[in-house]
Amino acid sequence: MPPSSSSRRHTLTHGVSTPNFLAELPPQYTVDAESSQNPVARRRLSHGPPRYSNAVALELQRQGSSSGQGSTGQHQHEFHIMNANRSHAWTTLRIFSRNAGSTPQFFGGDSISGSVELDLEKPQKINSIILYLRGRIITSSLEDGSYAFLDHAVDIWNKDAGDPRATQAGGKRFDGKLDGKYRWPFNFAFPTEFTIPSHGGQISHSFQTPQTFHERGLNTTLEYELFLHINHGMFRGSSKLHVGVAYVPNITPAPSSPLRRRAYLEGVSLSSPGEDYAGWYSLHPVILQGEMSGRSGVEFRCILSLANPLTYTRGTVLPCFINIEAVDQKVLDTFANAKIIRVCLKRRISYTRNASLVLAHFKANTRGKGSSLRQDEMTEIVEDTGQAVWWVPSNAAFYGPNVRCLEGEIHLPKNLYPSCMVPFLIVEYYVALSIDLSDVFRFTSVGSHDSPIISQPVTIASFHGEGPLPVAFTAPPGKRASGLSSHRRAQSNTDVFITPRHL
Structure with missing residues (x-):
């Protein structure tokens, strides 16, 4: 009779010790006791909080993710198909992965390795054994509420291959009856890309395989x-056995500038945008005009700069720098204030409302690569994921009497979902600058106080690239369960982008 149930067991393979990447990806910041007393490190700020570092833990993460050997010295998971009375496991699926938790996890470039084992108490006829790796987007529990975008099949065994115990090929055709114990090892790469056919199957579009996606409050799941x-x-x-696994793509930033790398290694201040042109990306200068304290024609100029390249690893920081220029000293002192300069990292999520539309759209589509669903077929949500912490740089006096500058960083939650661009799930990030001074200032040139003055798209990476690890120089915000704002709002109701006057 067919088995009636399945079970699972997780065991740890002894030998090489592997960090728990599932729980600490990337790890949290910890205070570096030495750096707080190190005069070189203390040069980073003339005053303020101590230097924080997670270099050791992040270096372990980077070494673990760059080896490309996701099957060596790792954690072992066992999953079983039991007989009818659950007294005997006649099928065992053994998997090796990076983590010791209940869900096996794999990174981009990893291999999935393990074995399929049979322990048959009596002869059973088996025609074939196939192991599938599947990826699905799920929008509802209905039959058409999911779409399998990835379906990778691995043939473990079939009866046409003959008796597994036969010493040589050929001879009598095997009838498929197996009895006793068998073991078939497997090893295959987790696909880093998937394709969706279009135009009657004549064209296929390729996309990077996205990370597993589960978030409370969103009516979509990617598993x-x-x-x-x-x-x-x-x-x-x-007989069937389903085992959920987690996946993290290998998205890394390009190397930072030589001056920035040296600053991270030596624990000194980052060079300013005027000193390190390659290390910063400066947005277009913006002139803001309005009324303040009954005076009209008040004007000031600001330039927001972000660390270059514009790709940042979650769990680290996004350095930023802002220059504010004004002829009037009172205006300059009013606006060059860390309490009113609001620079936030925002996340825009767009996901399909109906998974069944994905394949139909691509089959009918004749346009080029990268086409996604129509706007009316997607749900869009925009939310804050972090806000900059500011301080006055130690060399601020060198910028002149009509210029004020602030240096800062945005702490990136370690569990931020990396940037993603697939037809049924788009996760984008951008940095937005706004001014919070509605009680004393009224804009006449750029719209409301709630609207961003200017914004810049950025990429959130899953792992670190080459070079020294980024260093945070302020304490991260208090512990947050999700790292996201609790108030989610649709973009059409909140973020109204304006067109400021550029120089």
């Missing part, structure tokens, strides 16, 4: 599973 299918023939139902 992966290993599906073991054992075919017994036409007179008996197949």
Whole structure:
């Protein structure tokens, strides 16, 4: 009779110790006791909080993710198909992955390795054993509420291959009856890309395989599973085993500038945008005009600069720098204030409302690569994920009497979902600058106080690239469960982008 249930067990393979990447990806910041007493490190700020560092833990993470060997010296997971009375596991799926938790996890470039094992108490007819790796986007529990964008099949064994215990090929055709113990090892790469056919299957569009996606409050889920299918023939139902797995793509930033790398290594202040042109990306200068304290024609100029390249690893920081220029000293002192300069990292999520539309759209589509669903087929949400902390740089006096500058950083939550661009799930990030001075100032040139003055798209990476690890120089915000604002709002109701006057 076919088995009636399945079970799972997780064991740790002894030998090489591997950090728990699932729980600490990337790890939290910890105080570096030495740096707080190190005069070189203290040069980073003339005054303020101590230097914070997570270099050791992040270096372990980077070494673990760059080896490309996701099957060596790792954690072992076992999953079983039991017999009818649950007294015997006649099928075991053994998987090696990076983490010791209940869900096996894999990074971009990893291999999925393990074995399929049978322990048959009596002869069973088996035609084939196939292991599938599947990725699905799920929008509802209905039959058409999911779409399998990834379906990778691995043939473990089939009866046409003959008796597994046969010493040589050929001879009598094997009838598929197996008895006793068998073991088939497997090893295959987790696909880093997937394709969706379009235009009648004549064209295929390729996309980077996205990370597993589960977030409370969003009506969409992106999940992966290993599906073991054992075919017994036409007179008996197949035996099946479903195992959920997690995936993290390998997205890394390009190397930073030589001056920035040296600053991270030596623990000194980052060079300013005027000193390190390659290390900063300066947005277009913006002139803001309005009325303040009954005076009209008040004007000031600001330039927001972000660390270059514009890709930042979650769990680290996004350095930023702002220059504010004005002829009137009172205006300059009013606006060059860390309490009113608001620079936030925002996240825009767009996801399909109906998974069944994905394939239909691409089959009918004749346009070029990268086409996604129509706007009316997507749900869009915009939310804050972090806000800059500011301080006055130690060399601020060198900028002149009509210029004020602030240096800062945005702490990136370690569990930020990396940037993603697939037809059914788009996760984008951008940095937005706004001014919070509605009680004393009224804009006449750029709209409301709630609207961003200027914004810049950025990329959130999952892992670190080459070079020294980024260093945070302020304490991260208090512990947050999700790292996201609790108030989610649709973009059409909140973020109204304006067109400021550029120089």
